[in-house]
Amino acid sequence: MNKKHIQEKLKYIEDFYTAVNGKWKLSILIVMYNNNKRFKEIQNSIPKITNRVLSKELKDLEVNKLITRTVYDTTPVTIEYEVTEYCMTLKPIIQMMTDWGKNHRETIAGRK
Amino acid sequence: MNKKHIQEKLKYIEDFYTAVNGKWKLSILIVMYNNNKRFKEIQNSIPKITNRVLSKELKDLEVNKLITRTVYDTTPVTIEYEVTEYCMTLKPIIQMMTDWGKNHRETIAGRK
DNA sequence: ATTATCGGTATCCTTTTGTATATCGGTTAC
DNA sequence: GTAACCGATATACAAAAGGATACCGATAAT
Numbered sequence: 001m002n003k004k005h006i007q008e009k010l011k012y013i014e015d016f017y018t019a020v021n022g023k024w025k026l027s028i029l030i031v032m033y034n035n036n037k038r039f040k041e042i043q044n045s046i047p048k049i050t051n052r053v054l055s056k057e058l059k060d061l062e063v064n065k066l067i068t069r070t071v072y073d074t075t076p077v078t079i080e081y082e083v084t085e086y087c088m089t090l091k092p093i094i095q096m097m098t099d100w101g102k103n104h105r106e107t108i109a110g111r112k
Numbered sequence: 113m114n115k116k117h118i119q120e121k122l123k124y125i126e127d128f129y130t131a132v133n134g135k136w137k138l139s140i141l142i143v144m145y146n147n148n149k150r151f152k153e154i155q156n157s158i159p160k161i162t163n164r165v166l167s168k169e170l171k172d173l174e175v176n177k178l179i180t181r182t183v184y185d186t187t188p189v190t191i192e193y194e195v196t197e198y199c200m201t202l203k204p205i206i207q208m209m210t211d212w213g214k215n216h217r218e219t220i221a222g223r224k
Numbered sequence: 225a226t227t228a229t230c231g232g233t234a235t236c237c238t239t240t241t242g243t244a245t246a247t248c249g250g251t252t253a254c
Numbered sequence: 255g256t257a258a259c260c261g262a263t264a265t266a267c268a269a270a271a272g273g274a275t276a277c278c279g280a281t282a283a284t
Contacts, residue, residue: 006146006157009210013138016213022271023133026125034118039231045118053272055232064220075281076230086219093212096205098121101128107198108176134241151261162243167262187251188260 019064024049024057026094033091037080131176136161136169145203149192
C-alpha cells in the first residue's frame with residue numbers, strides 16, 4: 001500500500017471521526033436505533049448526559065444527516081428525533097464496536 | 113430490546129470509545145497497520161500530529177494492549193512499535209469506518 | 225396560586241485535548 | 255566545533271468538550 005493510499009485513508013477516517021466524535025454521539029445513536037424519539041426519552045436513557053450536551057449533540061447529528069428533527073404543533077410543543085435511512089449504514093459498524101468493547105472489557109480485566 | 117440490554121450496550125460502547133477516543137488514535141492505527149514501526153516514521157505519516165501528542169497516544173494504545181513497544185540497545189536508541197494480534201481484531205472495524213467516511217464525504221457534498 | 229410539561233438556551237466553570245516550541249543525553253557525522 | 259539522530263519530556267498556552275445550574279414562554283394540571 002503506498003503513501004498516497006494511506007493519506008486517503010487518513011482523510012476518510014477523519015470524516016468518520018468528525019461525524020461521530022465525542023463522548024456521547026455513539027451512545028445517542030444506540031439509544032435512538034431503539035426507537036427513542038423524544039428529547040427527554042433519549043436523555044433518560046443515557047446515564048449522566050446533560051440536556052445542554054444532548055441538545056448540542058443532536059444538532060451535530062442532524063447536520064450530518066444522521067437524524068431528522070420534526071416539530072409538531074402541540075401544546076406543549078413536541079419534537080421527534082429519528083435516525084435516517086442513511087444512519088442505518090452506521091448500525092453494523094456500531095454493533096461491531098459494541099461487540100469489540102464488550103470483548104475489550106473482558107480482555108483488560110480489572111479495569112473499571 | 114429492553115432497557116437493561118441497552119444499558120449494557122452503552123457500557124460496551126463506552127469501553128470502545130475509551131480505547132480509541134481522540135483525534136489521533138485511529139489515524140495512528142491505520143498507519144501502523146501498514147507496518148510503520150518507528151516513532152518518526154509514524155509521525156511523518158500523519159500530517160500535523162506533534163511529537164508530544166504522538167507520544168501520549170502511543171502510551172495510551174500500549175496501556176490498552178493495542179500496541180507493543182520494544183526498546184533496542186542501539187546508538188542512538190531504537191524503539192519499535194507494533195500492533196498486537198489483539199489489535200488486529202479492530203482492523204475490520206476501522207476498515208468499515210474508513211469506507212463509511214469515504215461515503216460520508218461524498219454524501220455531505222460541499223463539506224470540507 | 226404553584227408546579228409541571230416541552231425542548232431547549234444561557235451562563236459559568238472545570239476538565240480534557242490538542243498546539244507550538246524547546247530541550248534532554250549519548251553518541252555519530254560533517 | 256556544529257548539527258543530527260533517537261524518542262521522548264517540559265512548558266505554556268489555546269481550543270474544545272463537557273458538567274452544573276438556572277432560566278425561557280405558552281400552556282395545562284394541581
